[in-house]
Amino acid sequence: MRVETREQDSVLILKIHGKMMGGPEATTFQETIKQHVAEGYRKFIFDLGEVDWMNSSGLGSLIGGLTTIKNAGGELKLAAVTEKIHSLFLITKLVTIFESYDTVDEALNSFPAGK
Amino acid sequence: MDSSPQSKDIPPAPPRTWAQRRIFRELSDALSAVRQEIRRLPSQSVDGDRLRTFEEQLDRLAHLLEHVEDVERTRLEIHLITQVALSLSNALDLDEVLALILDSVKQVVDYDAAGIFVLDEGGRVVVGEILRGYDTFASGKVRQKLGRGLMGWAMEHMAPVVVADVARDPRYVNARPQTRSELAMPLFTGGKVVGCFNLESDSLGTFTGRDADRLMTFASHAAVAIERARMHREILAKQRMEEELALARRMQLSLLPRSAPEVENFDLAGVNTPSEMVGGDYFDYIRLTNKDLGLVISDVAGKGVPAAFIMASLRASLRIEAVAHYSISTILYRVNNFLYESVEPERFVTAFYGVLDVPARHLTYSNAGHNPPLLLRRDGRRELLTEGGLILGAFPGAAYRESVVTFSPGDMLVLYTDGVTEAESPEGEQFGLDRLEEAAREVASRGARAVTSNLVRAVQRHAGQSNLQDDLTLMVIRCR
Structure with a gap:
């Protein structure tokens, strides 16, 4: 798992590559999100288009990220959710929890304009 | 007394260095x-030639003395x-070996303070594993960021x-x-730096290139000791992890049912x-x-001891x-x-x-984000039991809906965890629901136990x- 981070219109976009699973990478990922929240970011997009595999621990990472962001009063949107991940969301009923968009641009536009 | 075979190889008693130095x-x-x-x-009372011969002999004596001292030192x-x-x-204890090295070096290259520093796992910090003569670091191990001094x-x-005057060397960082x-x-061992040997003196110009040469062999022994201790720690950590896994496994097993209950109308099996x-x-x-x-x-996200603990x-x-509540929605809400x-x-x-x-052949259920069980009807239809709500433990206050299905004789419910359906072939193809259904129906007439066994074999x-x-993990509920 590799994470590429960029900022656009005060939204932090995290593009995740590779396998999303448990272990030290997942811990680092949680730390990174906490760090960004501490830096003051409140609007996040996780771009999942390059995630080629995800297990239940990977799903746990998404939930952990969402919890951290929501607890700080922030918002998280998902973009480019693959079919495989979508079917995981269906089984776990997480479709009702995560707001997801086909593209990063659509996710960006869904944030209200201005601050 | 140590009676191991090595004791025979110990060389003769060491030279008594202190006395020798005095001599x-x-x-x-x-x-x-x-x-x-x-x-x-007075010059007139001495024969010049004889005096020179005498002085030459004194020179030879001095030279010989230096040579003997050198031999003794070697x-x-x-x-x-x-x-x-x-x-x-x-010895397996790193500190013991390094202490011996430091104290041995003291007899060959005199110092006022010395330390053997080990690079820690991340390679960013050196830790003073063993120290002599650093008053400021009297207690505990010293940690110092790498790249300085x-x-x-x-x-x-x-x-x-080798630095003769530290005050004149810009690289020097004052620690003492x-x-x-x-x-x-x-x-270093195997071309990789594992730490550093450091000698300090209160006098100017104490150490020479010759001292550095002398230190080399001691340093290589220290490096071997450090590397060996690291490998030993790794083996111990691996052992501990295996023990923890075995413990988690025992814990998990002790919480699973040993056998399925006998009930009317149904034939049950779990594995x-x-x-x-x-x-x-x-299950x-x-x-x-x-x-x-x-x-x-049920299936807990993650593995090992934490997963076994959550399962418990x-x-x-x-x-x-x-036992305390009748409504399944309430039970899942509270759990x-x-x-x-x-x-x-x-x-x-x-x-x-x-x-x-059991007598009415109804199943009232709620599915909290679990892979939907397959209800395989006798007539060939397949139903997925999906009604329910969110996964458990991630979001508070989630609501769970219930649904009811009724069994007819010959119907069979197969419950499973994702380890079954997501088991991949060497080509990367998942086992999936169709194979699951096929392998279950294949032996259905032979009872629930036969079905679980056949499924495990098929997945393997x-x-x-x-x-x-x-x-x-599988459960089969077959209606008779």
Whole structure:
């Protein structure tokens, strides 16, 4: 798992590559999100288009990220959710929890304009 | 007494260095005194030629003395190095070996302060593993960021540094106020730096290139000791992890039912086949009344001890709530809140819980984010039991809906965890629901036990046994 981070219109976009699973990478990922929240970011997009595999621990990472962001009063949107991940969301009923968009641009536009 | 075979190889008693040094010093003092006495003799009373011969002989004597001292010093070095090598082959304690090395070096290259520093796992910090003469670091181990000071230079350039006057060297970082000169030697094994040997002196120009040469063998022994200790720690850590996994496995097993209950109208079977990595799979039968039987299958996200621990929490809370409350929605609502309070949000549980009304052949159930069980109808239809709500333990206050299905004789419910359907073939193809249904129907007439066994075999065949990453957990409820 590799994470590429960029900022656009005060939204932090995290593009995740590779396998999303448990272990030290997942811990680092949680730390990174906490760090960004501490830096003051409140609007996040996780771009999942390059995630080629995800297990239940990977799903746990998404939930952990969402919890951290929501607890700080922030918002998280998902973009480019693959079919495989979508079917995981269906089984776990997480479709009702995560707001997801086909593209990063659509996710960006869904944030209200201005601050 | 150590009676190991090595003791026979211990070299003869060490030279008594302190006494020896005194003898050398006294001999050379005596030589100088004789020279001075000769110079003081009135010149007319001495034959010039005889005096020169006498002085030449004195020179030879002085030279011989230096040579003998050198030989003795080398003998001492060899003796000490042999001792260090022996301790290296006997002792496993790193500090013990490094202490012996430091104290041995003291007899060969005199110092006022010395330390052996070890690069820690991340390679960013050196830790003073063993120290002599640093008052400021009297207690505990010293940690110092890598890349600074003479040690930093020596490790970065993989070469020893001898500095005659530290005050004139810009690389020097003051760690000990009295220090005037210093010698730093990197320690490496297999071309990789593992630490640094550091000697400091309160006098200017104490150390020479010759001292650096002398230190080399001691340094290589220290490097071997450090590397060996690291490998030993790794083996211990691996052992501990295996023990923990075995413990988690025992814990998990002790919480699973040993056998399926005998009930009218139904034939039940359950199985858990462990993988190398212990998972948090759980299945259970809970007797609620003389006609109602609770059925549960669940999977904890993650592996190892934490997963086994959460599984135990889930089991305890579900068993308590299942007996205390009638409504399945309420039971899952309460279990979800309990788990939410007990575990981190990134750890969650998927679970399917149902109550089988045995005489009426009804199953009332709710699915909390678990892989939907397959209801295989006798006439060939397949239904997925998806009604329910969110995974457990991740979000507080989630609501769970219930649904009811009715069995007819010959119908069969197959409950499973994702280890079954997601088992991959060497080509990367998942086992999937179609294979699951096929393997279940194939032997359905032979009873629930035959179905679970056939399913486990089918998954193992599909994945190749060594390829299974996850526990396989299955329950089969077949209506007679």
